[in-house]
Amino acid sequence: MNTIDIPTRDDVSPENQALFDKLKAGIGMVPNLYATFAHSEHALGNYLQLQNAKSSITGRAREVVNLVVSQVNDCAYCLAAHTVIGKMNGFSDEQILEIRAGTASFDPKFDALARLVKNIAVERGHADPALVDAFFAAGWTKANLVDTIMVIGDKIMTNYLHAITRVPVDFPAAPALRA
Known part of the structure; x- marks a missing residue:
């Protein structure tokens, strides 16, 4: 059961109505989690700016x-959404499952990224220096490290919003990881 309702276009501020219209035009829908941000007059716009930042x-x-x-935080909503987006970005079902587990044996650069991100998320920012070194050795830069941390923060926000609100997932469910 939800702890918070999903606002409709009629329920939100004019600024958020414009964002709803833009989302609907761009992706064909207003995802439930994005709509939930619109309970705040500013959160949806701020979040979309962060997500679309260079x-x-x-x-x-x-x-x-x-x-x-999303796997570390066990976010069903974000796992579902990003499984769809991952496929749109060319990952296979098997690759997505492997990435969710924190590795990417099919690509050394993505493997270093996945391993470091899992460690950062599990250890709440206290990364293993060896994984940071492996990240750089795989060809990532200091700018990539800082931007990776920004993306981690972005995803933590949506993971937490879903964990607290439990809004219905409006994407196909992500398959469970195999043991």
């Missing part, structure tokens, strides 16, 4: 971060 971590790399963090 970054050296884009596309497939961003999905590695999103999938790993």
Whole structure:
């Protein structure tokens, strides 16, 4: 059961109504989790600015971060959404499952990213120096490290919002990880 309702376009501020319209035009829907941000007059706009900000971590790399963090935080909503987005970015079902587990044996650079992100998320920011060194050795830069931390923060916000609100997942459920 939800702890908070999902606002409709009619329930939100004019600024959020415009954002709802933009989301609907761009992706065909207003995802329930995004709509939940609109309970605040400012949160949805602020979140979308963060999510759409310039970054050296884009596309497939961003999905590695999103999938790993969402798995660590056991966020059914974000795992479902990012499984769909991961497939749109060219990852196979098997690759997505492996990424969620914190590795990417199919790509050494993504493997270093996934391993570091899992460690950062599990250890709440206290990364193993050896994993940071491996990240750099795989070809990532200091800018990539800072931007990775930004993406981790982005995903933690949505993971926590879903954990607290339990809004219904409006994407196909992500498959369970195999033991």
